[in-house]
Amino acid sequence: MTAWTVILLAGLGSYLFRVSIVFAIDRLHAPAGMERMAGFVVPAAFAGLAAAALIEPLAARGGDGLAVGSAGIVTLALASRGRPPAAAFAGGLLTLWAVSALLAIN
Amino acid sequence: MTVTAPTATDRDTTTASFRGGPDLLAGARAMLPWLVGVVPFGLMVGITVGSSSIDHGAGLATGVTIYAGSAQLAAISLLEQGAAPAVAVATVLAINARLVFYSASMAPRWQGTSAWFRASASYLLIDPSYAVGAAGYDRHPGCRGNRHYIGAALVLWAAWQLSIIAGYLAGAGVPEALHLEHAIPLFLLAELGHSVRGRPALTAAAVGALVAVVGSGLPLHAGPLLGIAAGIGAAGLVEGSRP
Numbered sequence: 001m002t003a004w005t006v007i008l009l010a011g012l013g014s015y016l017f018r019v020s021i022v023f024a025i026d027r028l029h030a031p032a033g034m035e036r037m038a039g040f041v042v043p044a045a046f047a048g049l050a051a052a053a054l055i056e057p058l059a060a061r062g063g064d065g066l067a068v069g070s071a072g073i074v075t076l077a078l079a080s081r082g083r084p085p086a087a088a089f090a091g092g093l094l095t096l097w098a099v100s101a102l103l104a105i106n
Numbered sequence: 107m108t109v110t111a112p113t114a115t116d117r118d119t120t121t122a123s124f125r126g127g128p129d130l131l132a133g134a135r136a137m138l139p140w141l142v143g144v145v146p147f148g149l150m151v152g153i154t155v156g157s158s159s160i161d162h163g164a165g166l167a168t169g170v171t172i173y174a175g176s177a178q179l180a181a182i183s184l185l186e187q188g189a190a191p192a193v194a195v196a197t198v199l200a201i202n203a204r205l206v207f208y209s210a211s212m213a214p215r216w217q218g219t220s221a222w223f224r225a226s227a228s229y230l231l232i233d234p235s236y237a238v239g240a241a242g243y244d245r246h247p248g249c250r251g252n253r254h255y256i257g258a259a260l261v262l263w264a265a266w267q268l269s270i271i272a273g274y275l276a277g278a279g280v281p282e283a284l285h286l287e288h289a290i291p292l293f294l295l296a297e298l299g300h301s302v303r304g305r306p307a308l309t310a311a312a313v314g315a316l317v318a319v320v321g322s323g324l325p326l327h328a329g330p331l332l333g334i335a336a337g338i339g340a341a342g343l344v345e346g347s348r349p
Contacts, residue, residue, distance in 0.1 A: 003164040006191045010181055010198035011171025017205040019228040023221075025213040037342055038211035042237055043307045044314035044337025045204055046294040048330040049233070051315035053176070053291035055322050068288060075292050079299025086139040088296035089289075096285055096292070104283075 063103035071096035126253040133242060133257025137265075140234040143293025144262065145269040147175050150286040152273020154179060158186045162274070169270045173263070174232055175290060177201040180327065200326035204334050208236040215243050219252065227252070230259035237297060238262075310341035 057068040075092030079085060148169075155165030160182060168178040177198045184194040208231050216224050235258055242254030273280065280286070302311050314337025321329030 003160045003185050004167075006185060006194045007164050007168050007171050007181060009195045010177070011168075011173075013195065013199045014172050014174060014177065014202040014205065015229060017199070017202055018209055018231045019225060020206055021209040021213040022216055022224050022228050025217055033342070036345070037338055038240075040307060040310040040338045040341040041207045041211050041334070042240065043298060043302045043311040044334045044341065045207065045233065045330075046237075046298050046314075047311035048314040048318035048333030048337060049176070049204075050291040050294040050298070051333065052318040052322055052327070052330040054288070055319045057288070067285075071288065071292060072295055075295045076299040079296045083300070084139060085293065085296040085300045086142045088299060089143055089293045092292045092296065093289070096288060097283070100283065100285065 063100065067096050067099040067103065070099045126249075129246070129250045129253035130257035133238065133254035133259075134261040136238045136242065136254070137234065137258040137261045140238065140262065140293070141265050143289050143296075144234060144265060146284070146286040146289035148266050148269025149273035149276070149280060150289070151175055151178055151182075152270040152275070153277060153280055153286075154182055154273075155270070156274045156277045158182055160185045166270060166274060169267050172198060172202070173229070173266070174202050174205075175266075176327075197326050200328055200331065203331050205231060207334060207338070208232075211236070211240065215247070215251065223252070227255065227259070230256075230263055232262070233294070235259035235262050306341040306345040309344045310337040313337045313340040 054068055054072060057064045058072075059065065071092040074095040075088050078091045079088035083091070151169070152166075155162055155168075158165060164185075165182050168181055172178050172181060180201055181194055181198050184197060209228065212227070212231065216227060219227075235255065238258040239251075239255035242258065243251035245251075246254060298311055302308055314333040316333070317336040318329045318333030321332045323329075324332070
C-alpha cells in the first residue's frame with residue numbers, strides 16, 4: 001500500500017465519521033436528550049484533546065514541561081477572566097516563548 | 107448586442123442570491139479569532155511534510171482528505187517511520203472517531219436540508235467549525251445558522267490549506283523555538299476557559315481531560331476519544347441529578 005492509498009483510505013474513513021449520523025438520523029430516531037447532550041461535546045472534546053496533547057511535554061523532565069505548564073496556566077487564567085480566546089492564546093504563547101528562552105539561557 | 111433592462115423576476119433572484127451574504131460574512135468573521143491558533147498549527151503540518159521522506163504530494167493532500175491536524179501529523183509520522191499501512195489508517199480513524207460526536211450534534215440541525223448540503227457541510231466538520239457553527243445555531247437556528255456555519259467552515263478550510271502550503275514552502279525557515287506544535291492545544295484551552303460555564307459543562311471538561319490523560323498510554327491514541335465519551339456521560343449525570 002502506498003502513502004497515497006493510506007491517505008485516501010484514512011480520508012474516506014474520516015469523511016464517513018463526519019457524515020455518519022447526519023444521514024443516519026433520517027432512518028433512526030434521535031435518542032431523547034441527544035440535543036441536550038450535544039452541548040457537552042465541546043467542553044469534553046476540547047479538554048480531552050488539549051490534555052492529551054499537553055500531557056507528554058508536561059510529563060517530560062526538563063524545561064519543556066515548565067514552559068508548557070506555565071503557558072497553559074496563563075492561557076486558562078486569562079480566558080476564564082473574560083479575555084477573548086485570541087488574547088488568552090497570545091498571552092499563553094508569549095509565556096511559552098519567554099519561559100523557554102529563560103530556561104535556554106540558564 | 108442588445109442589452110435589456112433586468113426584469114422584476116431577475117431582480118428578485120439577484121436579491122435572493124445575496125440575502126445570505128451577511129450570515130456568511132458573520133460566520134467568516136466569527137472564525138477569524140480561531141485562525142491565530144489554526145494557522146501556526148497548519149504551518150507546522152506543512153513543515154513536517156517538507157522534512158519527511160514520504161511523497162510530499164501525499165503529505166500535502168492530507169489537508170484535503172483527512173482535514174484534521176493531529177490525525178494528519180500522526181499519518182505523516184507513522185508513514186515516515188515505516189509503520190504498517192493498516193496501523194496508519196487505524197490510528198487516523200481512532201483520532202478522528204470524535205467526529206462522530208460532532209456529526210451526532212449537527213444531525214438534528216441539518217435534518218431536512220438537501221443531501222448536497224449535508225454531504226458538503228459534513229466534509230467541513232472539524233473542531234473549530236463545529237464550535238463556531240454550534241454557537242451560530244444557538245443564535246440563529248435554521249437557514250441563517252446553516253449560512254453562518256458554511257461561512258465559518260469555508261474560511262477555516264481555506265486558511266488550513268494555505269497555512270500547510272506556506273509551512274511547506276517556508277520549511278526550515280520557521281524556527282523550532284516557536285513551538286508551533288503547542289498552538290492548537292493552547293487555543294483549545296483558551297476556548298474552554300472562555301466558554302465553559304456551569305457545573306455540567308465544567309464536569310464534562312474535567313472528566314474529559316482526566317480520562318484522556320489516564321488513557322494517554324493506550325494504543326491508537328484512544329485516550330481523547332474515551333475522554334470525550336466519559337466527559338459527555340458525566341455531564342449528563344450531573345445535569346440529571348440537579349433538582
